[in-house]
Amino acid sequence: MKKVLKWLVSILLIIIVIGAAGGWYVYNGMQPVKQSEQAVKFTIEPGTGTGGIANILEDQGLIKNSFFFLSYLKWKSEGSRFQAGVYELKPGVTYDEIIAKLNSGDVIKAEMIRFTIPEGFTVTQMAEKLVEQGIIKKEIFLDLAKKAEGLNHALLADLPGNDQLTYKLEGYLFPETYELKKGSSEADIVQRMLDETANRLNGIPDYQEKLAQRGIDLNELMTIASLVEREVVADSERGVVAGVIYNRLAKGMKLEIDATVQYLLGKPKERLLNSDLRSVDSPYNTYLYEGLPPGPIAAPSLKSIEAALAPEASEYLFYVTKKDGSGEHLFAKTYEEHLKNIKKSKAMAK
Secondary structure: HHHHHHHHHHHHHHHHHHHHHHHHHHHOOOOOOOOOOOOEEEEOOOOOOOHHHHHHHHOOOOOHHHHHHHHHHHHHHOOOOOOOOOEEEEOOOOOOHHHHHHHHHOOOOOOEEEEOOOOOOEEEEHHHHHHHOOOOHHHHHHHHHHOOOOOOOOOHOOOOOOOOOOOOOOOOOOOOOEEEOOOHHHHHHHHHEEEEHOOOHHHOOOHHHHHHHOOHHHHHHHHHHHHHHHHHOEEEEEEHHHHHHOOOOHOOOHHHHHHHHHHHOOOOOOOOHHHHHHHOOOOOOOOOOOOOOOOOOOOOHHHHHHHOOOOOOOOEEEEOOOOOOOOOOEEEHHHHHHHHHHHHHHHOOO
């Protein structure tokens, strides 16, 4: 009897020792790994299950045992809210800290690039500015602006396939301040700018109805808006100048807008000569050809687009810049009145 009792006690002791060792093994396996100030970066791809995430954490040395981590998740009913992304953790964090981070989607913020495109910039000016900031390769950006090949955007369906266009996307890359992920390609940047143009257009109340009422298409709208943008400084005059453009078009008059010649010259001249106005044979030259240029000559602001969509009604057919430094204009209904305004403008400079 004593032998049996001794045998049972021995078995019980063995069981207790094994249980204690097993418990210690599990407990120890669930404890944080050795602390380190060196953060570990890891990526959770979309669709990765909890098993895959546990393996990643173990492989990266952030937990000791993936099985114990999975068991803990099941016990705590966690894991269903984990979010994909790139994370950074320092070894030594607890299970609960890891779970909280993955639940909140506390990912590493991507490095960003930031740039501003001023209103009235041409795609060439945009390219030069972005090259200066080390953001793009000029030839790739300009090739995209010229051909729009490889881009997928609803706005492109409304753009003309006109061989006369200098750049197909001229006027459609909205002037704004942008933030994109560092390493964004030229196509990413152009796509984002097209998105902004579409958003701004669609944000105009009754935009499509107004366009139909005006009897023009998107290319004509943006072309007129770009002319207004390059001709006008004072916001109060945008609608008036847009009205002059429509009035001259209605009468079959040449627009004779200096900005179209400046566009052809590439680098704007402070003062255009009569020889400049008629020297460049191009459909963009509104001194030589009637009607609108084939497309926009710059990136118009929202105010210029709205002015082109809803011009101010008047009988004005001419305008000349005041030479008083204000950037404002003198408007005239007749050529005779226009000549008088030219004299007035010159007198302002004295």
